[in-house]
Amino acid sequence: MSSLDARLGVLRGTTPPIPHNARTLAALTANPSCDRRSLLDAAGIDKDALAAHLDLPRPLRKSQLALDYGIAFERKVTAQAGAPLVPLLRQALGLTLPEVSYEDVNSVGSDDDKSSPQLRHARTRSLILSAAHRRSDPRTLLDHPVLRLTVAGHQAYLEPDVLAFQRDGVFHVVEIKSFPVIHGQPDPIKATAALTQAAAYVLALRELLADDGLPPDRVSDTVILVNPRNFTRHPTATPFSAHKQIKNLSRHLGRLRRLPELLDKLPPATTFDLAPGPDQKPTRPRNELVAALATVRPHYTPGCRHHCDLAFHCRTEARNQGRTAALGTAVRDDLAGIDTIATALDLTDGRMHPSRDKQDITQALRHAQRIHADLQQDTA
């Protein structure tokens, strides 16, 4: 075990690390400036458990109805050895008929539902490499392959929905998503999130091929999203360029290497251990946990609730400290350089003298204040 791992292990305590998946990797790009989150994620700490122990609302809780709907749609698309999927991909990718063959990597080596990720990864690897080197008939569609991506020095197993391989030697990542594409257009936020997840698969696939000396362009930047069409449950396949998301994600994965710096800043003996008792219930005193969180710098925005379990903790903290960021990015950007509301208002009302670098912004604040005062007089 590396010393980095040992240090992260101390932060996490006794529970095993939460493995990364494409969703958590995608979330890394949502708020990369947040040290708090980077550290907790790198250490594989269960943020949801943390939030639950702190008695916080859990903004990322999943709706069972949404999950059921998603599973039903995916089943429909991949039923009968991908029969509904094949014509869609044939059209979206220009596959020709004889190329299509289908392999489900879900159950390798046993009749059980799922084999271990290691085993399925090995099977995926051999299928992909033999297709890439044309050693066998290309398996054109791989259902639920298992890929591996190195994240901060660790292997994360990732499970794309489908990989498609073309005769011209290029792989495509295919993601099945249950949000609709209405008149050819998906919800842009959901589409971006899906493409960011797909970017993780593209990177993992490139890593696999690179190990075997194959160039990255054997995996296309173009990702196929399969969604319900309009208001139906019929699937439609749309190609999207994930170029931006791939670049973004690989940059953020690179940044995870600055972890040692973050760790060096922590007071000795900092830990986020929930100290589960014999009944698995956390026993860690809450105030200790809150104090431990306070040692790592957050970067709160109201958007945190869409991607981070700790959103309500960080919001309370930002509000208690009177941070401008709690009022949204418009206010925060307007006041660039001033972190707290109290400072901003003290400068506005002349209770505080601006330092040289705050002179312009102070003038702007006082200008806004003057205009507001005029307005009050007019309407009074």
Add this chain to the structure above:
Amino acid sequence: MIQLTSLLRMRAAHTGNVQRASQLRHLHLSDQPLMLLALKQTGPAARPLAVMLGTDPHRPRLLLAPPSGSTAPMLSALADAVTAYIDACQRHREHLPATSNKPARWRYTDAPQILVPNPQTVQHLKDLGDDLRFRSVDESPGSRAVQRLGHWLTYLTDRADLPGSAALIPMTSFLGMHWVSGQSPQEDEDLATLLAWIDPPRHAASGRDAAHTAEDPATHRPAGPATDAAFDNDHLAPLFDAYARARRRALGLEQTRTLQELDRLLATYLQPTWDLMWQAYTLLQALPEAKGTARRWDHERTAFTDECTYLTQDGRPRPARDNAVAAAVRLACMEHAAAAFAAGRTAGDPFVRAELRTTGKAFGGPVTTIDPEHTLHGPSGRTQWRPRLTVFTSDPVLMEPGQLLACHTHPSARYKICEVTPGDGDTLVGLEITAGMGTMDRPNHAVLPDAGAFLVFTIAPAPYRMPEFPARDQTPWTHGGPPAGQPYHSDEDEGEEEQ
């Protein structure tokens, strides 16, 4: 520069109390709006779960769609309710005499106004409209009414995109024009917390405290259309399962019982939001109307009258997606509406002017000198009357000489910047009046300000000319139905068996 709203947001956060923004209402409020809350089912694109609607605060009506199976009966009831409301707006007409550029016309004296909690509900209704307006009309009772509902939803949600329209208004945005809370704009999209800031219950120490209480997960109910995961998992999923089981085994009684239970559950779920909607309505109604508000409502009634005429004469559904020309027309209309609404609000509302002064889009100050006799010699050698004035302002002036300006006191007058002379923190701006003052022979002296008058100048809106497009009755593509070669499928029934 610091926006006035940013400063107010900080003041609100600091004091714990909401700050007033505009104190004049720029959108008409009907005496009888149709209040409408919608819940959609988690998962499918636009499958309704329930709608609560009505014009009487004490008698909301709840329409429920079963968790699985056909939504047709519910949609047909919704269509009837909405159509009845819209029909009631067509009871009286007024006659409009001919003007110089328009023949005599008539229009309805009323128009529908639907109030919904938030922009997300507008989007949901848009999706629903998209789905329903292409449904085929068949023998089944109500199918024509449902298609018509789709048409109206599309009309209303299109109007909602036009700044200044009051046909379909999301309440949180409406409130946000008049009050600035001490929470972030994202949090303002939650009706319950926003209203707690604005109008806290008497016993609350502050708006902030009230918002904090309103957020309590035990009592907080999101205003839709999405239900939250906790509600889905704890309440809806078990009932949905029970319903699906009963349906599979064809236990009619059991199905009815589950639906009744769902009805009770959702009625209780929506009731708090229903009450908040009327509370918000009362607050907004108490605001005095701005000057342009009635005129904007006149336009709304014209648009509504046109739509009714179109429906009786043609009635084909709008295409799924506008083609290039239709999209260009739509964009031009939106830009025009936005510019007109902005200009109207600026002219009529001191708060809007103050806000523009903090973003560099306007400056204001007293008139220091005025030269009412100033003349110019135009290119043709004719003498032109161009009165000049100087304004002293402490606002930063980011505009260049040559810029054309408008002023709230005489909306049709135009002023050209001749000179900008920055001083120590203040600026002198030399202006020339270029329009609105009449001619040498027939001068309009009213436009000449007195020295000392406080004026605010904004960038003049670019003169608007609707680009040349074919007239509406010659544009089959604006109402042509789905583009040819793309058959449209709706799966009202198919796929349901999977549940």
